[in-house]
Amino acid sequence: MQSFQEIIFKLKQYWAQRGCIIQEPYDVEVGAGTMCPETFLRVLGPKPYRVAYVQPSRRPADGRYGENPNRLYKHSQLQVILKPSPADVIEQYLGSLEAVGIDLTQHDIKFEEDNWEAPTLGAWGVGWQVMLDGLEITQFTYFQQCGGIDLEVVPAELTYGLERLTAFLQVKDSVYDIEWAPGFSYGDVRLQDEVQFSVYNFEMADVDTLWKLFDLHEGEAARLLALYPKSTQEATEKARFPLLPAYDQVLKCSNLFNTLDSRGAISVTERVGVIQRVRKLAVGVAHAWADQQGAAQ
Amino acid sequence: MSLPFLLEIGTEEIPDWMIPGALESLRGQLEGLGIGARMDATPRRLTARADGLPERMPDTEERVTGPRRTAPEKAVEGFARKQGVAPAELSIEGEYYTYLRKTPGRRMIEVLADSLPGIILKIAFPKTMYWTGKSGPRFIRPIRWIVALLGDDVVPFELAGVHSGNETTGHRRLGSAHIPVTIENYEQALRENFVILRGSDRQDMINKGIADLGVEIKPDLSLIKALIDLTEYPTAIAGDFDPQFLELPEEVLSTVMSHHQKYFSVIDEFGRLAPRFVAVMNTKADPEGLIRRGNERVLRARFNDARFFWQTDHHKKLADRVEDLAHVTFQAKLGSYLEKTERVVNMVKTLGGDEHAQRAARLAKADLTTEMVKEFTELQGVIGGLYARAQGEPEEVWQAIYDHYKPESMEDSIPRSLAGQLVSVADKLDTLRECFRISLIPSGSRDPFALRRAAQGVVKTIVEGHIASAPLPDLIASEWTLVEFFEERIKYYFRARGFRYDDVNAAVAAGWSNLPDLESRLLRLQGIRHSPDFEPLAASFRRIKNILRQAEFTGGPFNSALLEPGPERDLFTEINRTAGQPIEDRIGALRPKVDLFFDKVLVNAPDPAVRANRLAMLHNLLEQFRTFADFSEIVTNS
Numbered sequence: 001m002q003s004f005q006e007i008i009f010k011l012k013q014y015w016a017q018r019g020c021i022i023q024e025p026y027d028v029e030v031g032a033g034t035m036c037p038e039t040f041l042r043v044l045g046p047k048p049y050r051v052a053y054v055q056p057s058r059r060p061a062d063g064r065y066g067e068n069p070n071r072l073y074k075h076s077q078l079q080v081i082l083k084p085s086p087a088d089v090i091e092q093y094l095g096s097l098e099a100v101g102i103d104l105t106q107h108d109i110k111f112e113e114d115n116w117e118a119p120t121l122g123a124w125g126v127g128w129q130v131m132l133d134g135l136e137i138t139q140f141t142y143f144q145q146c147g148g149i150d151l152e153v154v155p156a157e158l159t160y161g162l163e164r165l166t167a168f169l170q171v172k173d174s175v176y177d178i179e180w181a182p183g184f185s186y187g188d189v190r191l192q193d194e195v196q197f198s199v200y201n202f203e204m205a206d207v208d209t210l211w212k213l214f215d216l217h218e219g220e221a222a223r224l225l226a227l228y229p230k231s232t233q234e235a236t237e238k239a240r241f242p243l244l245p246a247y248d249q250v251l252k253c254s255n256l257f258n259t260l261d262s263r264g265a266i267s268v269t270e271r272v273g274v275i276q277r278v279r280k281l282a283v284g285v286a287h288a289w290a291d292q293q294g295a296a297q
Numbered sequence: 298m299s300l301p302f303l304l305e306i307g308t309e310e311i312p313d314w315m316i317p318g319a320l321e322s323l324r325g326q327l328e329g330l331g332i333g334a335r336m337d338a339t340p341r342r343l344t345a346r347a348d349g350l351p352e353r354m355p356d357t358e359e360r361v362t363g364p365r366r367t368a369p370e371k372a373v374e375g376f377a378r379k380q381g382v383a384p385a386e387l388s389i390e391g392e393y394y395t396y397l398r399k400t401p402g403r404r405m406i407e408v409l410a411d412s413l414p415g416i417i418l419k420i421a422f423p424k425t426m427y428w429t430g431k432s433g434p435r436f437i438r439p440i441r442w443i444v445a446l447l448g449d450d451v452v453p454f455e456l457a458g459v460h461s462g463n464e465t466t467g468h469r470r471l472g473s474a475h476i477p478v479t480i481e482n483y484e485q486a487l488r489e490n491f492v493i494l495r496g497s498d499r500q501d502m503i504n505k506g507i508a509d510l511g512v513e514i515k516p517d518l519s520l521i522k523a524l525i526d527l528t529e530y531p532t533a534i535a536g537d538f539d540p541q542f543l544e545l546p547e548e549v550l551s552t553v554m555s556h557h558q559k560y561f562s563v564i565d566e567f568g569r570l571a572p573r574f575v576a577v578m579n580t581k582a583d584p585e586g587l588i589r590r591g592n593e594r595v596l597r598a599r600f601n602d603a604r605f606f607w608q609t610d611h612h613k614k615l616a617d618r619v620e621d622l623a624h625v626t627f628q629a630k631l632g633s634y635l636e637k638t639e640r641v642v643n644m645v646k647t648l649g650g651d652e653h654a655q656r657a658a659r660l661a662k663a664d665l666t667t668e669m670v671k672e673f674t675e676l677q678g679v680i681g682g683l684y685a686r687a688q689g690e691p692e693e694v695w696q697a698i699y700d701h702y703k704p705e706s707m708e709d710s711i712p713r714s715l716a717g718q719l720v721s722v723a724d725k726l727d728t729l730r731e732c733f734r735i736s737l738i739p740s741g742s743r744d745p746f747a748l749r750r751a752a753q754g755v756v757k758t759i760v761e762g763h764i765a766s767a768p769l770p771d772l773i774a775s776e777w778t779l780v781e782f783f784e785e786r787i788k789y790y791f792r793a794r795g796f797r798y799d800d801v802n803a804a805v806a807a808g809w810s811n812l813p814d815l816e817s818r819l820l821r822l823q824g825i826r827h828s829p830d831f832e833p834l835a836a837s838f839r840r841i842k843n844i845l846r847q848a849e850f851t852g853g854p855f856n857s858a859l860l861e862p863g864p865e866r867d868l869f870t871e872i873n874r875t876a877g878q879p880i881e882d883r884i885g886a887l888r889p890k891v892d893l894f895f896d897k898v899l900v901n902a903p904d905p906a907v908r909a910n911r912l913a914m915l916h917n918l919l920e921q922f923r924t925f926a927d928f929s930e931i932v933t934n935s
Contacts, residue, residue, distance in 0.1 A: 084430075105470050106585065107587060108580050108588045110527055111309070113310075126426045135591060154430065171590075173597065272626070
């Protein structure tokens with residue numbers, strides 16, 4: 001039986017052999033691998049890029065105190081970006097499933113329409129959910145827009161649900177029973193965090209503090225964005241301008257928004273407004289980043 | 298010589314529901330080239346095949362006019378040179394030199410090579426993408442290969458970096474990726490590579506497969522349509538689930554199976570849900586049972602979730618969830634579902650709803666806060682009804698909640714009880730009123746809030762529920778555009794039921810404040826339509842309306858002393874004699890008198906008093922039918 005970590009090794013190996021940079025997880029909390037700068041910013045502009053990384057993705061509202069066998073507050077996505085998408089991208093993807101030992105002549109694979117959209121990022125794309133014997137194992141997206149910008153080069157984004165894929169391969173009904181490494185189950189490694197973060201997100205997070213943090217991070221991102229040089233004369237200033245740190249502040253806001261939401265602290269009237277606030281920052285960073293990269297060429 | 302033609306556009310997986318429309322669009326465009334094609338598709342290909350294409354388009358001739366016959370020789374030579382001929386080959390027509398230019402018809406293969414790229418890119422899809430770059434072509438999914446053959450020859454063109462050729466592609470894992478084909482062996486070559494080209498053949502495979510499994514499924518037309526266009530080589534397999542799950546409501550189990558997992562539900566000999574399901578694979582077989590077991594596990598997890606939701610949702614009763622609707626957005630500019638709930642309760646009251654109807658209206662949206670509805674949004678209303686029943690609400694209340702999204706289409710039934718009908722009407726009317734108030738008005742194909750369907754549902758429910766207590770115009774009077782919108786939906790509804798459009802226009806023009814009454818007038822109109830007197834009388838009524846309009850006459854005093862004996866007085870007498878009788882009886886009586894009146898009497902009499910009096914009599918006649926129908930809307934042959 002392949003362990004969780006062996007499956008990850010094999011997938012990374014597979015994509016490394018196909019020219020991908022193997023990145024480590026981004027070290028700011030995100031709701032999805034898409035939000036990492038390695039995806040959100042790298043897909044902008046004309047430069048080709050290929051990267052794969054495992055990203056822990058936090059969705060506070062999905063937490064179930066470790067009691068639900070299929071739902072997690074934090075799950076692991078393998079995020080693969082192929083920019084531009086190669087003509088045989090689907091075959092390459094299917095090859096990755098074979099690389100982890102799935103004999104596709106013995107299984108049923110279907111591509112069902114599933115278009116992806118992230119309003120807080122001003123991003124959307126078209127694609128499929130990939131169904132393996134009735135189980136959704138991957139979200140496959142051709143990005144069309146990111147940060148409100150039509151993409152010059154269309155990347156393919158593959159997002160594998162690693163826990164699901166592993167449960168499938170190990171024939172386990174509960175995510176907590178899958179073997180992470182020989183002698184260690186997923187539950188051994190992660191159950192504590194599921195329980196404790198569920199308690200925090202649903203019961204104990206201090207709403208006022210979270211709002212204060214939200215405002216602080218938002219303020220810092222907005223302050224930086226306002227300082228980004230407008231003029232083409234300031235090429236050197238532009239090139240060294242800290243947009244990546246500004247984007248980290250946006251990610252903080254996004255995660256705080258999700259936590260406040262799971263805490264039931266965002267009212268109807270506020271909700272749309274808060275999404276707009278995050279989106280405005282994300283779009284602002286994306287535009288500045290596109291400008292910065294363009295100026296550097 | 299005539300040639301067969303094959304076009305196969307090879308793509309990545311096209312969303313199943315878009316395939317029929319895409320084939321129609323492609324067919325229509327090929328017809329524009331004079332090609333009547335047979336259309337087929339799988340998720341990865343759109344195919345057109347035709348026979349009998351000419352090798353060349355017909356030759357054409359065009360007469361080109363040159364200089365005057367009196368022009369200098371040099372000018373004539375110049376014209377001839379421009380046409381590429383000797384001056385002797387020109388002819389003289391009238392005052393001018395001319396040349397009859399004959400253009401041989403272009404070869405069909407060239408015509409196709411030129412037009413096919415444009416045709417392919419014009420195939421209509423509800424949503425498209427680009428993939429080669431921002432300025433690149435748009436299609437539903439990336440185009441990966443193209444087969445284009447005319448007879449034995451490849452129709453050469455390039456599209457999105459793909460060159461047309463004679464190689465197709467088989468099933469992703471069971472077939473070969475590069476298969477050279479001819480027009481003759483195309484379909485067979487695909488079959489050998491586990492691609493069944495025709496949707497009808499795939500449907501037969503699915504049906505036969507289910508029959509061979511020896512199970513009876515719950516019929517599900519939209520599911521079978523989806524599966525036909527989700528597979529290239531469909532094979533049905535059966536799986537089981539733990540009978541313990543049958544304690545969950547059937548609605549939930551069926552929805553999980555059909556909507557979420559695309560499985561057919563299986564029923565036992567008594568028509569009850571059995572603990573089995575049928576899945577349709579996109580492959581040839583499952584000899585080891587791997588695929589069956591995989592699907593069984595997924596379903597088990599889904600059912601476990603549903604059971605968890607069912608149990609936890611009961612911890613808080615629907616009635617206690619109503620206040621939580623303050624946190625659920627109805628629409629960004631329209632506030633929360635709690636506010637909507639208050640409005641709907643009030644409207645149900647206005648419509649005369651009893652305490653059960655009002656209670657149902659109050660609870661109707663509370664299921665939006667349940668985990669079950671968050672997971673299975675398509676079951677909103679139904680879930681609320683089931684929870685209400687389980688929590689001891691009276692039958693009138695839970696059924697009204699259960700039904701209140703009905704009717705969801707023209708074919709769907711209306712809520713089964715008056716309470717349900719009133720909640721349904723009030724809920725939809727509220728949505729319509731509020732959306733129109735902030736100018737969210739459907740236009741063309743844009744109707745994101747499905748307001749047309751909502752209005753259709755209101756009309757259908759009021760008519761078929763015979764709800765006389767719903768004076769629609771009063772309820773929507775605040776928004777003039779909504780009044781117009783409803784009038785159109787009312788006409789649409791009755792036309793869809795098979796009423797003649799002019800009958801509908803005539804009856805609607807006489808008012809639609811009471812829809813059940815409108816329906817009965819329409820039925821009567823339909824009944825008298827066959828009477829030989831009806832259309833002539835309708836034609837006369839139109840004439841009267843025109844006369845009144847030209848005279849700008851909108852009513853005035855009538856004096857019977859001014860009537861002339863003969864046709865005029867006879868008509869007046871007949872109008873009076875039949876007044877108050879049902880229209881069915883009046884038509885035959887009035888028609889000859891009206892005809893005679895117009896034959897013998899000049900409405901525009903020289904004496905203004907007589908003229909005004911005649912206009913007044915005709916005006917009164919029209920007025921007597923005004924609340925039944927506007928007969929001038931009837932389209933007659935005369």
